[in-house]
Amino acid sequence: MKTQEFFNLLEEHQDKTLQFEYATNRYVAANYHITEVKHITVESVDCGSQADQWNETIVQLWESPAEILKTKHMSVLKALSILKKVGIMKAYDLESEIKFEYSNSKFHTAQLFVNDFKTKDSQLFIELGVEKTDCKAKELCGVPEKIVDALEKTKEKVEACCSPTGNCC
Structure with missing residues (x-):
């Protein structure tokens, strides 16, 4: 409000x-x-x-x-x-x-x-x-909304994004 x-x-x-x-x-x-x-x-x-x-x-x-x-x-x-x-x-x-x-x-x-x-x-x-914390950059970082359903498809992309040389995390 x-x-x-x-x-x-x-x-x-x-x-x-x-x-x-x-x-x-x-x-x-x-x-x-x-x-x-x-x-x-x-x-x-x-x-x-x-x-x-x-x-x-x-x-x-x-x-x-x-x-x-x-x-x-x-x-x-x-x-x-x-x-x-x-x-x-x-x-x-x-x-x-x-x-x-x-x-x-x-x-x-x-x-x-x-x-x-x-x-x-x-x-x-x-x-x-309360409002739960959330990732504002899901799309940019390749984190799907339904992570359980898409985990296998995006695992490599998320790991690359969250690596020390990635753009996210």
Whole structure:
């Protein structure tokens, strides 16, 4: 989800509480705070020697141990005001992907994508998820999408590509 799309969603549901589902049926506790917003520019080179650049907005969620018994989640309105204040101090790239950084004692620190959202009664649920790593240069490096089906046909090509003198890896 783009940053602007997320802000539009919050604007539409200002009267609700904001909850995050970080894994199937696992939710960020009501004692969460928005502790940091990162405006990230990623500059990368993939294994096919292709350069790329993009921006990301990363919102960090943290559960306060001092508020462990808290039962009411942050309102969408409060979250929106925090994010607007950040935008005044440091402008957003509204076309950048928005991610949420989160962890707890049972879940490793991860940057999670917005997969979907749903509303129920007075609640807005943001459904987060991980995205698996991938090779961006599959075609260039001769790595087929279905590697099991094509392994024998491409084994020599992949080995040549990934050799010290190859163009990939």
